[in-house]
Every structure is written in structure tokens, then in C-alpha cells.
Amino acid sequence: xKVAVLLTGHIRSHQEVFSNLRxxxxxxxxxxxxxxxxxxxxxxxxxxxxxANQIKDLLVQDTHAYNANKRIYxxxxxxxxxxxxxNIELSNGIWWVNRLADQYYLVExxxxxxxxxxxxxxxxxxxxxxxxxxxxxxxxxxxxxxxxRYRVTDHFAFGGMDxxxxxxxxxxxxxxxxxxxxxxxxxxxxxxxxYLLRYCELPVLVKKFNYTIKRDNGDGFKFFNISKDLERxxxx
Numbered sequence: 001x002k003v004a005v006l007l008t009g010h011i012r013s014h015q016e017v018f019s020n021l022r023x024x025x026x027x028x029x030x031x032x033x034x035x036x037x038x039x040x041x042x043x044x045x046x047x048x049x050x051x052a053n054q055i056k057d058l059l060v061q062d063t064h065a066y067n068a069n070k071r072i073y074x075x076x077x078x079x080x081x082x083x084x085x086x087n088i089e090l091s092n093g094i095w096w097v098n099r100l101a102d103q104y105y106l107v108e109x110x111x112x113x114x115x116x117x118x119x120x121x122x123x124x125x126x127x128x129x130x131x132x133x134x135x136x137x138x139x140x141x142x143x144x145x146x147x148x149r150y151r152v153t154d155h156f157a158f159g160g161m162d163x164x165x166x167x168x169x170x171x172x173x174x175x176x177x178x179x180x181x182x183x184x185x186x187x188x189x190x191x192x193x194x195y196l197l198r199y200c201e202l203p204v205l206v207k208k209f210n211y212t213i214k215r216d217n218g219d220g221f222k223f224f225n226i227s228k229d230l231e232r233x234x235x236x
Contacts, residue, residue: 003029004118008036008106011043012127013214024130032056036110038063057113073097097186104171111168122158131210143205150189152206166200
């Protein structure tokens, strides 16, 4: 079985959790690695050395170039609460919707790197620490982890190429989700749930998996903080 593994987001603790990723996923299948992250030469060298001949393509997005051209969302709350007068809550909503837009930009651009055909595409965060084997099968439905709080999480997902192309395309659909479906796009998990079921109308298998998220920065990799971009936002 041929599998494309798309690693996206901040590199964070990837060096620490890499061995579990290899044991529970990469060594179980014929995997090609694609990476989409923030940074520069340091991140590019790290990923190229870590995956050597297994890496097929990678995007290392310079944050300054990205910030110069990206859209800034000035709202993200659904119509039921978008007239909220509490500027603290409104400011948090604006911060989160832009943070999510940045995150899903990497996911969408990462999927665009995949040019070959694969039986399964898996989108995985860099800082995910698997504690059990991840089982794929040809023709498997779009599968995402169960969340007790939100029903689903965006930590990882896998499925066929057509389904995963839609899953990874949420960045281009955020405006439509807000304007046409009145979805709160400042919360990652509920937005993903609504996007997949209401907008894409995709059948989704939600399963429990044994894993954790190790959020620390790891070997000196820095976070991309959008706070400065929002300083010019004037809340009314």
C-alpha cells in the first residue's frame, strides 16, 4: 500500500516524537513524506536530514513573506454573537480565526505538494505522539480522531486522495463557511466538523486513537505568533 504522509504545522517537539511516528505509522507502510511548516534554512535542513530519501517534497514558508500578502480576518464569530460588546472576547475570536487561517494555509499548501497517486493520504501534526499502531486499508473512509468535547479533532486524519483533498482545502472555504453557513470559524474542531459534514457532505468515520500532543518547542524551533499582525485591527 502506497501512503503519502503530510506533516504540517510548527515543528515543535517533532524530534522527540519522531520515533513513535516511525514505529506506529511510517515503518508499517510504503510511505512518502511531505512537509509543510514555518521557518527557513534551519527547518529545511532538519527535515531533509531526518527523512533523507523518504521525503518527496517540502514547503518551508517564510513568515515575513506570508504576512505581507495574507488576509487578516476582522471577525470570526457566528451571527448569533458577532455583535458582542465584550471586546476581550471579540479580540480573542479575531486572534483565533487568524491563527486557524494560518494553520489551514499550511495544510492546503502542503496537500498541493502531492503530485503522485496514493492509496491513502494521512495528514499529521508534527507534535503528535502516537501510542499505538495506525491501521490503514485501501478504500478506507475519511477517518478522524474522536474528541469528547467537540466530537472530532484536527490533530490528524487519513483517507483516499479525493476525500483528503477536500479535508485539506478548508482554508479556501473559510469565508464561505462564515458568510453562507453562519459557522463560527474561530474554533478549529467545530469548524472542521461543520465543514466536512455540511459543506463537503463527506461521510466521516470518527474513531478513538491512543495518542498525545507534545506541544513544547523541541530543539529551539520557534512559534509563529500573529499578535503583531492584529495590532492594527481596530475594534468598534
